[in-house]
Amino acid sequence: MSHLHRLSTIAIVGLLSLVGAGTGSADPVASKENAWSPLTKAATQIPTDPRERRGQEVFEQRCAACHAAVPKDMIGPPYMPAMAGTQALQARYKGAKPAELEQRTDLTPPFVAAIVRGGLNSMPFFRPTELSGDDLTALGAYLARKH
Numbered sequence: 001m002s003h004l005h006r007l008s009t010i011a012i013v014g015l016l017s018l019v020g021a022g023t024g025s026a027d028p029v030a031s032k033e034n035a036w037s038p039l040t041k042a043a044t045q046i047p048t049d050p051r052e053r054r055g056q057e058v059f060e061q062r063c064a065a066c067h068a069a070v071p072k073d074m075i076g077p078p079y080m081p082a083m084a085g086t087q088a089l090q091a092r093y094k095g096a097k098p099a100e101l102e103q104r105t106d107l108t109p110p111f112v113a114a115i116v117r118g119g120l121n122s123m124p125f126f127r128p129t130e131l132s133g134d135d136l137t138a139l140g141a142y143l144a145r146k147h
């Protein structure tokens, strides 16, 4: 490879990463357009408290892909894959607790924070650069809400 060619390659790579940074494409999952939001919520399922409402949004963007409720007749192709988290919690609690996190009434903010920051077996952990401290607080408030 000639010197000039190598230099121009570096310049192009540099330019591409600048463009990426400018459009915020470093974290595509965080954008509304790309977020996984499998089921639309009824108005009564949307919390009135703004922090819990934010927590619900974060849940839809970051957690629902594994922890959503899936109607039994919609599991498997061509509809939706079974949710890894929901299935794992069904297998662990065997109905003693709801398999869907949003149905639980025993979750506390510190427990949610510990799992989210540390991960659990096949559940990945989330760094503060992926899920901010404020969003984690909102998530804890949402999952521990009275319902």
Ligand code: HEC
Pocket: 059, 062, 063, 064, 065, 066, 067, 084, 085, 086, 088, 089, 092, 101, 111, 112, 115, 116, 120, 121, 122, 123, 124, 126, 131, 139
């Ligand atoms: C890639 C799939 C995946 C994603 C994304 C995911 N989880 Fe999980 N989660 C799991 C699995 C699988 C388990 C069960 C792990 C086990 O018990 O072995 C789990 C377990 C949990 C538990 C433990 C519940 C209990 O009673 O033990 C909590 C709390 C939890 N997840 C919260 C979250 C939150 C909040 C998010 C979003 C920030 C999230 N998870 C995102 C897969 C996922």
